[in-house]
Amino acid sequence: MKGGEAMKCPAEMIGIMHDVLDEDATKEQKRLLFEHIQTCSDCKQHYEELKKTESFLLSSPSMEAPDGFTSKVMKQLPQEKRTVWIKRWMKSHPLVTAAILFLALMTGSVYSSWTSEDQLSALSGNLRFDQETNTVIVPEGEVIEGDLTVKNRNLEIEGEVKGDVLVINGEQYMASAGQVTGEIEEVDHILDWTWYELKKLVYNLGDFFTNEESK
Amino acid sequence: MDAIVKRIILQVRKGDHNAFGELVELYKDRVFALSYRMLGNRQEAEDVAQEAFIRAYTNIDRYQIDRKFSTWLYRIATNLSIDRMRKKKPDYYLDAEVAGTDGLTMYSQVSADEQLPEDEVVSLEAQDGIHRAILSLPAKYRSAITLKYIQELSLKEISEILDLPIGTVKTRIHRGREALRKKLQEQ
DSSP states (O other): OOOGGGTTSOTTHHHHHHHHHTTOOOHHHHHHHHHHHHHOHHHHHHHHHHHHHHHHHHTOOOOOOOTTHHHHHHHHSOOOOHHHHHHHHHHHOHHHHHHHHHHHHHHHHHHHHHHSOOOEEESSSOOEEETTTTEEEEOTTOEEESOEEEESSEEEESSEEESOEEEESSOEEEOTTOEESSOEEEEOSHHHHHHHHHHHHHHHHHHHHHHHHHO | OHHHHHHHHHHHHTTOHHHHHHHHHHHHHHHHHHHHHHHOOHHHHHHHHHHHHHHHHHTGGGSOTTSOHHHHHHHHHHHHHHHHHHHSOOGGGTTSBOTTSSSOBHHHHHHHHOOOOHHHHHHHHHHHHHHHHHHTSOHHHHHHHIIIIISOOOHHHHHHHHTOOHHHHHHHHHHHHHHHHHHHHHO
16 A cells, blocks of 8 residues: 555654644654655655645635536425415515405405395485385485485385485386486496495595594 | 524425525535546536435435534435445446447546536646546545545544544545555556
8 A cells, every 4th residue: 555665664654644634643743754754755755746646636626516406406306385385475475465365355345245135225214115026216205315225126216315326236217207416326246346345445545544634 | 604504404394495495505516526526427426416405305304403514415415426436337447448449448438428618628637637536546535535625624524424433534535645646646
C-alpha cells in the first residue's frame, strides 16, 4: 500500500502525513514529519504529491443539479393528503375563497327563501283570497297603504296600492280601475329572485351605512 | 438554516408537498454532486439523486428531528449510490477495452455519456484526471473521499453518514488519498 519510495523511512511516516493533512496530528508528530522531510527527499516528494492530490480534490468545480430536477422529484412523490391541498389553496387564494363562501351562503339562503311557504305581506288594508284561482285580490275601492308582496300566488288589483308591488312566482293582473303608485315587479325565476335578494342586500347595506353616517 | 429546515420538515410531515419542494431546492446541488462523483455519469447521478429525495420524503417520519438533516439525506444518497455502483460493472473494468471497439476503453464511454454545457467543459478537462481517479477507487474509499472533499464534511459527520467508527473513516480516507496520489502520478 505505502509507496515503495518510502520503504527505508520510519513506517509510520506516511500515516503521520495523512494525519497532518486531516489536521489530526499532534505537535510532536508534526515536528517529526517536518524534520524528516528536510533530510529525506523521497518522503518530501511523497508529502508534496499528497498535498497536490488534496488541492486537486478541493478545487473540484461545484456542481449544479440538472434543470427541472425539483419538478421531476415532485412528480414522483406519492399523492399528498387532500386536506393539505385544500388548506394551502385557500390560503393562497383568499379572495376566491371568500367569493365561493359568499356564493354558497347566498345560494343557501336564497334557495330556502324561494321555497319557503307562501306568504303575503301588506302593511294595512283588507285583501281577499280566491282559493280556486290561487289569487289574492285587492278589492275595488280598497286602498293598501304601503308595499305589497305576494309570493307563490297570483295577484289581481282592483283597488289601489299606495306603494310598490312585488309578485314572486305568480302573475299579477291589474284591473282597469286598479291603481299602483309605486313600481310593479314580477319575479318568476330563481335567478331573478337571487338578483332581487342581492339588490335588497346592497340597498340594506347602503341604508346601514347612511344610517351610520347620519348618527 | 437549521431552524428553517426543521420548520420545513414539520410541514412535510403533515403531508405538504410544496414544503418538500423547498427542501429539494436547498439540497439538490449537493446531493447531485455527491451521486455524480460516486457514479461518474450525469444521467445515473440524476436518477439516484431523485430517488434519494423520494426516499427521504417517504421515510420522513423516521428522520430524528434533533439530528442534522443533511447527514440523514447524504446517508440515503450515499447508500443508493453504492448500491448502484455494485449493480454496475466493477470500476476496475474501466481500463478494459470495450468489446467490438478499436481501442476504446470504458473511460471513453464514461466521458461520452456526459452531456455538459460548454462552460463546464473547460473546467472539466482540468478536473478530468481527478474525476476519473476518484471513479477508479473502490466504493468504500470513493464514498469517504467524496464526502470529505466534495461535500467538505467533518470526519465525525462522515462517520455518521457511513455508519462507521471515526477510526475506520480515517483509514479509508488515508488509503483513498494514497491511491489517488498514485493514479495522478501515473497520468
